[in-house]
Amino acid sequence: MNLVASSAKTNTALHLSGIIKRFGEHEVVRNLDLEVRKGEFISVLGPSGCGKTTVLRMIAGFEHPTTGRILIDGSDVCRLRPDQRNLGMVFQTYALFPNMSVAANVGFGLKIAAMADRDIQRRVAEMLELVGLTGFERRFPYELSGGQQQRVALARALATKPAMLLLDEPLSALDAKIRLSLREQIRDIQTELGITTLFVTHDQEEALSMSDRVAVMNSGRVEQFGTPLEIYNRPATRFVASFVGTLSVLKATLLDPASGAVEVATATLKNLEIPQGLARGDHISLAVRPEAIRFGVHKGDAILRGKIAGVGFYGSVIRVRLLVGNETITIDIFNTPLSPPPSRGEDVDISIDPNSVFVMRAE
Amino acid sequence: MSVSEKDVPELGISEPSKLPITRRASALRRLDWSALIGVAPFFIFALVMMVAPTVALIANAFVDHQGHLTFGNFADLNTPEVAGAFAESIRLSAASAVIGAVIGLGLALTVGRGIRSTKVRSIVMTFCGVASNFSGVPLAFAFVATLGRLGLVTVAIKAAFGIDIYAAGFDLASFWGLTVTYLFFQIPITITIMMPAIDGLRRDWCEAASILGASSWQYWRHIGMPILWPSLLGTLALLFANSFGAIATAYALTGYAVNIVPIVLYAQIRGDVLHNESLGAALALGMIIVMAFANTVYLILRTRAERWLR
Amino acid sequence: MIKTMHLLRWTCLSLGVAFFLMPLISTAEFSLSLRRDGYSFDAYRYVFADPDFISSFSYSALIALCTIFVGTILVVPTVYLVRLRLPWLRPAVEFIVLLPLIVPPIILVFGYVRMFSSSSLLPLTGNSRGSDILLICGYVTLALPYLYRAVDTGLQAINARVLTEAATILGARPITIIIRIILPNILVSVLSGAFLTFAVVISEFVMASLLTRPAFGPYIQRVGVAKAYEPAALVILSFFITWTAMGLVQFLARFSPNVQRESK
Numbered sequence: 001m002n003l004v005a006s007s008a009k010t011n012t013a014l015h016l017s018g019i020i021k022r023f024g025e026h027e028v029v030r031n032l033d034l035e036v037r038k039g040e041f042i043s044v045l046g047p048s049g050c051g052k053t054t055v056l057r058m059i060a061g062f063e064h065p066t067t068g069r070i071l072i073d074g075s076d077v078c079r080l081r082p083d084q085r086n087l088g089m090v091f092q093t094y095a096l097f098p099n100m101s102v103a104a105n106v107g108f109g110l111k112i113a114a115m116a117d118r119d120i121q122r123r124v125a126e127m128l129e130l131v132g133l134t135g136f137e138r139r140f141p142y143e144l145s146g147g148q149q150q151r152v153a154l155a156r157a158l159a160t161k162p163a164m165l166l167l168d169e170p171l172s173a174l175d176a177k178i179r180l181s182l183r184e185q186i187r188d189i190q191t192e193l194g195i196t197t198l199f200v201t202h203d204q205e206e207a208l209s210m211s212d213r214v215a216v217m218n219s220g221r222v223e224q225f226g227t228p229l230e231i232y233n234r235p236a237t238r239f240v241a242s243f244v245g246t247l248s249v250l251k252a253t254l255l256d257p258a259s260g261a262v263e264v265a266t267a268t269l270k271n272l273e274i275p276q277g278l279a280r281g282d283h284i285s286l287a288v289r290p291e292a293i294r295f296g297v298h299k300g301d302a303i304l305r306g307k308i309a310g311v312g313f314y315g316s317v318i319r320v321r322l323l324v325g326n327e328t329i330t331i332d333i334f335n336t337p338l339s340p341p342p343s344r345g346e347d348v349d350i351s352i353d354p355n356s357v358f359v360m361r362a363e
Numbered sequence: 364m365s366v367s368e369k370d371v372p373e374l375g376i377s378e379p380s381k382l383p384i385t386r387r388a389s390a391l392r393r394l395d396w397s398a399l400i401g402v403a404p405f406f407i408f409a410l411v412m413m414v415a416p417t418v419a420l421i422a423n424a425f426v427d428h429q430g431h432l433t434f435g436n437f438a439d440l441n442t443p444e445v446a447g448a449f450a451e452s453i454r455l456s457a458a459s460a461v462i463g464a465v466i467g468l469g470l471a472l473t474v475g476r477g478i479r480s481t482k483v484r485s486i487v488m489t490f491c492g493v494a495s496n497f498s499g500v501p502l503a504f505a506f507v508a509t510l511g512r513l514g515l516v517t518v519a520i521k522a523a524f525g526i527d528i529y530a531a532g533f534d535l536a537s538f539w540g541l542t543v544t545y546l547f548f549q550i551p552i553t554i555t556i557m558m559p560a561i562d563g564l565r566r567d568w569c570e571a572a573s574i575l576g577a578s579s580w581q582y583w584r585h586i587g588m589p590i591l592w593p594s595l596l597g598t599l600a601l602l603f604a605n606s607f608g609a610i611a612t613a614y615a616l617t618g619y620a621v622n623i624v625p626i627v628l629y630a631q632i633r634g635d636v637l638h639n640e641s642l643g644a645a646l647a648l649g650m651i652i653v654m655a656f657a658n659t660v661y662l663i664l665r666t667r668a669e670r671w672l673r
Numbered sequence: 674m675i676k677t678m679h680l681l682r683w684t685c686l687s688l689g690v691a692f693f694l695m696p697l698i699s700t701a702e703f704s705l706s707l708r709r710d711g712y713s714f715d716a717y718r719y720v721f722a723d724p725d726f727i728s729s730f731s732y733s734a735l736i737a738l739c740t741i742f743v744g745t746i747l748v749v750p751t752v753y754l755v756r757l758r759l760p761w762l763r764p765a766v767e768f769i770v771l772l773p774l775i776v777p778p779i780i781l782v783f784g785y786v787r788m789f790s791s792s793s794l795l796p797l798t799g800n801s802r803g804s805d806i807l808l809i810c811g812y813v814t815l816a817l818p819y820l821y822r823a824v825d826t827g828l829q830a831i832n833a834r835v836l837t838e839a840a841t842i843l844g845a846r847p848i849t850i851i852i853r854i855i856l857p858n859i860l861v862s863v864l865s866g867a868f869l870t871f872a873v874v875i876s877e878f879v880m881a882s883l884l885t886r887p888a889f890g891p892y893i894q895r896v897g898v899a900k901a902y903e904p905a906a907l908v909i910l911s912f913f914i915t916w917t918a919m920g921l922v923q924f925l926a927r928f929s930p931n932v933q934r935e936s937k
Binding site: 060061062081082083084085087088089091093095097098099100108109111112113140142153156157160 | 565567568570571572573574575576577578581585586589590670671
Binding site for chain 3: 489514611628
């Protein structure tokens with residue numbers, strides 16, 4: 001069931017160029033550019049207040065950009081009202097109409113489009129089957145759980161076969177377990193239908209696990225737009241590195257930019273990639289992902305020594321806190337039943353692959 | 364609930380007569396006695412000062428002068444005067460309720476959806492609170508000063524447009540004059556009740572409808588009005604009950620001119636006209652039935668509205 | 674399109690405002706017109722100089738205070754205990770609180786006159802003290818729905834159950850909890866109910882007149898029959914008294930404490 005119109009000229013479903021949004025004096029979105037391809041699942045990820053919801057609402061038509069253009073399927077939509085843009089939207093608060101049954105809710109957009117009753121019934125049944133709620137036609141929103149309500153909202157948004165699907169933090173109000181199962185369900189439905197989707201969230205796990213590409217936003221700007229792998233392994237900015245995933249950070253001093261030598265605690269590490277603009281003696285921060293650190297001594301890696309400060313058991317992962325010098329870093333290792341986890345107070349060696357270290361200017 | 368062996372050590376099933384008392388005793392022991400003593404004053408007050416007088420009065424509706432049980436008083440209610448009073452009361456209550464609800468809804472929508480300033484809203488809500496309690500002699504006097512024969516507005520209209528509204532047939536001390544006066548508190552009551560309901564129309568419903576292709580009018584037709592409808596009907600019922608039981612304004616404005624039930628009842632108590640206490644009691648019972656019905660309708664509709672919007 | 678909506682909105686609002694302000698303006702204008710040759714506050718001066726005004730107003734104010742006191746003492750423990758310990762009594766309480774709406778004041782006072790007349794068990798209507806008590810009871814009945822609603826909402830907002838449990842674990846006894854924790858937190862609600870009650874009692878007419886008590890309502894009616902300009906002044910005064918009371922209720926709403934609800 002592929003909903004993508006085959007007569008479109010370009011492959012770009014959505015093009016935001018030069019978007020600036022000001023509320024009075026406050027600039028909420030600064031000079032934003034974004035291009036989304038047809039059929040892609042894009043997450044817009046960022047902390048509260050970064051402007052991601054505002055961007056979504058501008059695409060939907062509830063807000064107007066102060067300057068800039070929004071092109072959907074190649075045409076400028078700025079003159080179109082929200083009810084004319086042929087989009088589907090799922091809200092954080094579900095927004096199901098309380099006076100209507102599930103079937104009436106899902107069929108609302110079709111009723112407005114003056115579709116025949118029989119056709120509406122058929123499409124509603126189709127949609128409810130898609131989200132796994134066949135048989136719920138006559139129920140009312142107040143009788144449904146949060147997860148069920150959100151699935152109805154999804155069915156309702158997709159019933160009109162919109163050009164694009166917008167989701168505004170749809171899983172934030174749900175329990176953890178429901179969130180996980182719904183995550184997969186949304187992604188499966190999206191893949192099956194092939195509909196271009198924009199997913200706004202502050203949960204980086206959601207963004208990384210569901211998306212084709214992720215736009216990380218901070219203070220109104222997109223700091224990086226790339227695949228989950230790129231964002232995680234090669235963060236473009238300090239913010240992206242610390243917001244996406246966890247980081248272990250150590251303070252260091254730059255010894256030699258050319259050979260990539262730095263001094264950490266009492267050890268010297270070599271062959272690190274040093275960004276431009278840093279000179280000998282500068283204070284820097286070394287950031288590395290917890291899973292990139294290994295116990296023991298491995299050839300070619302940077303070697304450090306530390307004392308175990310604490311061990312946390314997370315099921316499949318064991319998180320170890322290590323005291324290096326007078327800083328604590330986090331190390332994640334898999335829980336393998338064969339080798340016992342390290343114990344508190346032990347002195348250990350750790351190895352870090354120089355390629356997985358991010359070097360940044362000290363705060 | 365079973366009686367354990369510990370409670371009745373020596374008794375076996377062979378002495379069933381002693382078991383029910385023990386069972387009752389342990390049930391009594393489960394009651395929260397200290398809390399019950401705490402709420403006792405409230406219930407005693409309610410019983411003595413609210414329920415008892417009403418019941419005693421209603422009981423009197425079923426006896427005649429000699430104290431014998433009779434339904435004769437209800438037959439007496441069928442006089443043109445009393446039946447006319449009920450009909451008039453219903454007409455008046457319906458008129459002020461419907462007009463009050465419609466205008467009140469319009470104003471509530473205007474203020475609720477249009478005005479964003481919290482200061483203005485606060486002033487409007489305060490005024491509504493004041494106006495809904497503003498009744499009786501002060502209200503009657505205020506309207507006489509406005510629309511009476513020498514009222515400010517009457518005189519102003521004559522001066523500005525040359526129209527004498529009294530010559531055209533308008534009279535404040537009449538059915539419609541009373542209705543207009545009642546609107547002064549009926550409209551604010553509507554606004555007070557409908558404002559939370561209108562505020563409860565979440566913005567995301569409007570946005571969801573919009574994204575699904577609905578125009579503003581379609582939103583109101585399919586979603587907005589249906590959601591407000593139970594509250595509005597409930598308000599109608601409440602306004603009806605409120606108007607039906609009101610006497611002070613009517614008495615002050617029209618005296619005995621407009622024949623409504625509370626006025627007739629007032630006359631009975633005062634002993635002005637017939638001094639037939641049993642008839643008065645029957646009247647009171649009639650009023651209570653109407654009020655109880657209207658209030659029940661209001662409650663059912665309110666519960667329904669609240670259930671949807673949980 | 675938006676402009677027409679705006680125009681429509683402001684027209685509706687202006688008409689509404691006109692309807693509600695006209696009576697007040699007319700009355701105010703009338704109250705200032707005692708002297709033929711211009712506006713003056715003479716009507717107000719006569720009113721304030723009238724000994725009947727002072728005595729009837731103080732009487733009503735005193736009755737109002739008694740009503741508030743009795744009402745609060747009856748309602749607060751009841752609402753609290755029903756909420757926390759006797760939830761099965763809630764329907765009974767809600768029914769009682771509904772009665773004043775079904776039984777209008779005129780019928781209630783009719784019942785009082787019959788039940789407590791000189792030939793019954795409690796001859797209260799016979800003397801003035803007894804009639805005062807009846808009036809207070811009648812007003813408590815009138816005010817009951819307001820007081821109950823205010824206190825119930827207040828207790829719900831502060832999540833009384835959780836606070837009581839926390840205090841109990843810390844070792845407090847029930848009386849201590851009510852006095853030191855519950856009451857201070859619902860003070861705003863209680864005061865709201867109190868001001869509303871005050872407004873209702875001050876301008877009440879039917880009960881006071883039928884029980885022949887020297888209250889403010891019957892006084893206004895007497896003046897309305899006897900004089901021309903003074904009633905207008907009284908109307909304006911009574912309006913401002915009610916406005917102040919209601920304004921205080923709205924003002925107090927800003928200070929109502931609100932404990933965060935646990936997320937579902």
